[in-house]
Amino acid sequence: MEALSWDNLKDYIDTGTAAVCPIGGNHALSLFVGPESVRIGLRIPYSGELAVETGLYRELHCTIVMVQGVRSIELSTSSQPLFHSFYLFAYAIADLIESQERSPPAAIKEALDRFGLLLNEFSLLPETTRLGLLGELCFLEALVKARGSNFVEAWLGPVPQRHDFRLDDNEFEIKTTLKSKRQHLIHGFGQLETSPGKKLFIVSLHLERAGPPGGQTLPQKVAEVFRILGPDTTSFENSLGKLGYRKMDEIHYKERYKFRSAPTLIKVDESCPRISRAILSPALTDELLRRFGEMTYEINVDGLGTVQGTTAYADVVPGPLGLGLS
Structure with a gap:
């Protein structure tokens, strides 16, 4: 042969x-x-x-x-x-x-x-899931660097909670896309509904694939978060496990990503495109609303919000988000 x-x-x-x-x-x-x-x-x-x-x-x-x-x-x-x-x-x-x-x-x-x-x-995690995890880890890394390792508990993505992060009176949905425009998938009526007494923000991450040595792979970002957490990584390890991330699979996650444009912060308010039961209720009866199951839809947030590097962004987000080895 x-x-x-x-x-x-x-x-x-x-x-x-x-x-x-x-x-x-x-x-x-x-x-x-x-x-x-x-x-x-x-x-x-x-x-x-x-x-x-x-x-x-x-x-x-x-x-x-x-x-x-x-x-x-x-x-x-x-x-x-x-x-x-x-x-x-x-x-x-x-x-x-x-x-x-x-x-x-x-x-x-x-x-x-x-x-x-x-x-x-x-x-193995599909690419959409890997991208979502990479985006959340970018935010978690910035949070831990700014506030300390105890704030790893602010990451709610791996547990059944409505939003990815809760920090003080603010909640954050981290949305990551490889599309040419800032188009993000929204899962369910509740994903862009603000919890009582909180403010909700979308952190929009607009990525593209990068050749070596630029950008960063998902395993590299995971390793970076482990490094800055120090010796107590139990909570982080458990969270990765709940999301299906395993060290033995890292050899398959070779794709490198970099920012296509700066991270953007978008407040979920009247100017933010979204669908919710509250928005639909004036046009539909309660009986009809009850007959809708969960839904997935896409929003375009090009031109909305404030970008990383501005005061308005820094007043809300705990630190700059990065994609690259430090």
Whole structure:
């Protein structure tokens, strides 16, 4: 069996070049890279039934395809952080088929047993969740630097509370976006409703991806918060755990981000776009309002609020937010 090196396969991935690369051997196995590198996969010619349970693995897709008249098992993934793991997984299957004469279903099952933990991305956070966590950690870092490590308790995001942070009489929703405009998803009627006796603010973080050495990855931000907290990190560790963040997954979180524009503070008042039951109530009866479930909607806050670096911003936010190694 002729091994295609990872570096050679990565050349196709990095350039977005679609390719089919025969593995060699006696079973006509091949690796492929899809157009624009949206996925990579392994094709195994096979005419029998495929009785292998792959549905447990969110990022591993398995189907039967016809390619140039040949019926094949096609295994693939669209998760770029897992491309290298998939490459190793594919060659484990190929070795079992070519060198140890396993049937394709038996080889797939055995390789799944070996590589299941690498391919099971139920434990990995999707990018939207990672971005949200990164934004909250930017705010938490600024808060701890300004007020001290005890203020880690002001972070309410990991527990079932309406808003991300509560500090004195102010509450904060941290919203992070990679879109070209400051467009943020709002989850539910209550997310932009102010608690009694409090003032509510949106902290809008407008990010873009950054190449090394610029910006910061999520694991780097986590490490920075650990560093400034000092020896007592129990509460922070517990909060990360509740959000599904695990140190063992950090190798997959390689994306670097930087600010596209300065953080912006927006007071939730009459000039802030939002939907709430109170706003809808003049137009709808109580009976109709009760029939609405939770909803998700998007708001555009371009041009609203005050930006980091102004007095009005500094009067409310405990310190400057940063994305970069200090």
